[in-house]
Amino acid sequence: MITNLNDDWMDSTLWLEEWSTSRPALMTIKIRVFLQKEASQTLTWTDSNNQIQTTQTINWDAASWGAWRRDLTRVVNAGWSDKIWLEPMSQWVTGRNGSLINNPVAPSIRLRLRIDCDVPRKAAHVIVRSYRLPAPAPGQTAAFARSSMQAPFNERARRCSLQGNDTFGYLDTNDLLAKATGQIPAIHEFGHYIGLSHVNAANTPTNTNAPFAYGKLGSYTNLH
Numbered sequence: 001m002i003t004n005l006n007d008d009w010m011d012s013t014l015w016l017e018e019w020s021t022s023r024p025a026l027m028t029i030k031i032r033v034f035l036q037k038e039a040s041q042t043l044t045w046t047d048s049n050n051q052i053q054t055t056q057t058i059n060w061d062a063a064s065w066g067a068w069r070r071d072l073t074r075v076v077n078a079g080w081s082d083k084i085w086l087e088p089m090s091q092w093v094t095g096r097n098g099s100l101i102n103n104p105v106a107p108s109i110r111l112r113l114r115i116d117c118d119v120p121r122k123a124a125h126v127i128v129r130s131y132r133l134p135a136p137a138p139g140q141t142a143a144f145a146r147s148s149m150q151a152p153f154n155e156r157a158r159r160c161s162l163q164g165n166d167t168f169g170y171l172d173t174n175d176l177l178a179k180a181t182g183q184i185p186a187i188h189e190f191g192h193y194i195g196l197s198h199v200n201a202a203n204t205p206t207n208t209n210a211p212f213a214y215g216k217l218g219s220y221t222n223l224h
Helices: 062-080 155-162 185-193
Strands: 002-006 011-015 025-037 042-046 052-056 084-086 092-094 100-105 109-116 126-131 168-172
Touching: 025 062, 062 109, 062 185, 168 185
Parallel strands: 025 109, 025 126, 126 168
Antiparallel strands: 002 011, 011 025, 042 052, 084 109, 092 100
């Protein structure tokens, strides 16, 4: 049975094999993304140690823009698909055609995430401002800018979306590379978009970007 669930921030398709308890249900969440190409500029932000940081971006060319769109889609889809399982709060008691079944179950629902970066701006759930950073020189560590994503589970962002205002994310090309913790920033940021916080955010209320917010010191827990 295919059931379409519509909301103002995402599209969902729930595939329920309700008459087969041996196979999990599959739920696919599709996020429509408009990638906004940003020109060369200097980005400035304050890091978790309250220090001013700057990064110089460069202009996009056709080849790098096409590669960014393809690679972002591939990395995020692979990073989140089949990583989350949903557990219904009640058992299912009906089978095919609405008939009662003898052994009601609460099946696990496997979550699959799909982002579509080939949509026009007006049809997008979120606009991602995309910055191109120079490739690191041999032997040097890749530079990262300050990436973020407004989560629609945040009531302020959700109200803005309902009022027709844009919901933004900010990513750069190096956000597809793993940081020292093993975490890939683009995957991390889309985790915020579907409503997830940092693993230790409650323990770092004054600085949610402190290292401890991402996991226990010495044993980092990756968001993805």
